[in-house]
Every structure is written in C-alpha cells, then in structure tokens.
Amino acid sequence: MTTPSLPQCGNALIDDGHRRLMAALASLGEIATRPQNRAETLVGLKGFLDLLRDHFGIEEIIMRSVGYAGAERHARIHTRLIDTLGEQVDRLEFGAAFPATEVVARMTDMLIEHELVTDSEYWTSLDAAERPDLPHPAPRPWDRSLDTGNARIDSHHRALSRLATRFHRLDGRADTGHLANLLHGLNTLMRLHFRTEETLWPESDPHHALAHSHFLETLDHAGRRLLEGEMSPSAFARDVLDHWLVDHIRAADQPRFRVLVP
Ligand SMILES: [Fe+2]
Ligand SMILES: [Fe+2]
Ligand SMILES: [Fe+2]
Structure with missing residues (x-):
C-alpha cells in the first residue's frame, strides 16, 4: 500500500504530524489485513487516536496564534472527529462484524478529507501575503x-x-x-x-x-x-x-x- 502524502502547509510541527499520522495509518493498514492480528490492530488504532488527539491540540494552538478567525469552530470539528473515530474503535473492540481493514480505510479517508478540506482553510494564513509583483493575477476569491x-x-x-x-x-x-x-x-x-x-x-x-x-x-x-x-x-x-x-x-x-x- 502506498502512503498518500499530504501537502506541506509550511509549519514544521504540523507537517511533521501529518507525516507521522499517515505513516501510522499505512502500517496499521498492513497489520489489519491479517485476522490473527486483531488485538495488535486494536492497540495500534488506539495509539493512532492518541497521536491524532496530540496533533489536533498542536494545530489548535497554531491556529489561534496566527489569529485564524475560525479556530474555535475548527476545534469543535476536531472533537467531533475524535468522538466518531473513537466510537468506531469501540465498536470494533466489542465485536462489530465489519473488518478492521475497513475501519483503517475509513479513518484514512476521514483524515485525508479533514486535512485537505477543513485544515486547508487556515493554511493560507500561514503563507506569504498577496503577491502583486507577479504577472499573473491571483486566482479570484471564492464567490x-x-x-x-x-x-x-x-x-x-x-x-x-x-x-x-x-x-x-x-x-x-x-x-x-x-x-x-x-x-x-x-x-x-x-x-x-x-x-x-x-x-x-x-x-x-x-x-x-x-x-x-x-x-x-x-x-x-x-x-x-x-x-x-x-x-x-x-x-x-x-x-x-x-x-x-x-x-x-x-x-x-x-x-x-x-x-x-x-
Ligand atoms: Fe464535477
Ligand atoms: Fe466539482
Ligand atoms: Fe484540523
């Protein structure tokens, strides 16, 4: 399985967190393919949730420190996401019939969508300001x-x-x-x-x-x-x-x- 990478947002801590999260999911994907590894998969999933919680915490600090206006709303999205993923792990732990590979695949999709869609809302706050020096005008603002x-x-x-x-x-x-x-x-x-x-x-x-x-x-x-x-x-x-x-x-x-x- 190839690990999809996420675009760098320019903040070293956040970028490093993304690399670690994606690598953790990729290795979990490998472990989860073998049914005899169920216990190991569960431990790995809980470890991934801890990593994700830490990452979200760092991200929330950075969003506030750059003055991103949507920081509080974004933090609530993090809480909901952690709750949803936690419920999936609980269901798996208490005997849900769906395979662990499916849970890992769903987590990967949710993480990619969160990072690429929701997180990218504040990434432009981390970039350089507008560039009137360039020959091509900036893309039009969203309308x-x-x-x-x-x-x-x-x-x-x-x-x-x-x-x-x-x-x-x-x-x-x-x-x-x-x-x-x-x-x-x-x-x-x-x-x-x-x-x-x-x-x-x-x-x-x-x-x-x-x-x-x-x-x-x-x-x-x-x-x-x-x-x-x-x-x-x-x-x-x-x-x-x-x-x-x-x-x-x-x-x-x-x-x-x-x-x-x-
Ligand atoms: Fe389309
Ligand atoms: Fe479209
Ligand atoms: Fe986020």
Missing part, C-alpha cells in the same frame, strides 16, 4: 455564486480554490520538492472530490465522469511542465486550476448538485 448548495461538494470546491491561491503565492518561493508535494496534494484532493461527486450523483453520468478524467490528464501534463520550470506556479494557479474549476462548476456541477439536499 458565493459558485456554490452548488451541497455542503460537502462546496467545501471541496473551496479547498481547491484555496490550493490555487497557495500555488500563486508560492511563485518563485518554492523549490521543486515543495511544488511536487503541493501537486501531490492537489491530485489526492481532486481524485477524492471527483469520486465523491460521481458517487453522490444517483445515475450513471458518463459525460461528467469523462470531464473529470480529462481534467486529471490535463493536470498531469501541466504538473510536469510546472516541475520542469516551463510553467510558473502563478500561471498554473490561474490558467489551469482557477479557469477550469470555475468553468466546470458552472457548466457541470451546479446543474447537478444544486438540486441535492446538503
């Missing part, structure tokens, strides 16, 4: 007219838009390794988002799925150009991410998801 009305889809779209802002602000200030890491995070988030949309929409929807897979190919190509230095991060943010996202939301996502209950 409520782009909401679909489905809370989960909208939270993903906003996270993608924030990621575009991060690419823009890092123009000329990030080395290839940092850009590769951000690209990897973008790819993980795009795939999670597309999978979510394709699962939420109740009917077979080949046109929409095709638009998604075409965009992943475009992203691959543009990502290579970015890493080879043929495209600047600000051009990538504006021309690849921002334009596609806005077009696609208006043409494909809004007509579908506007009708769904959040």
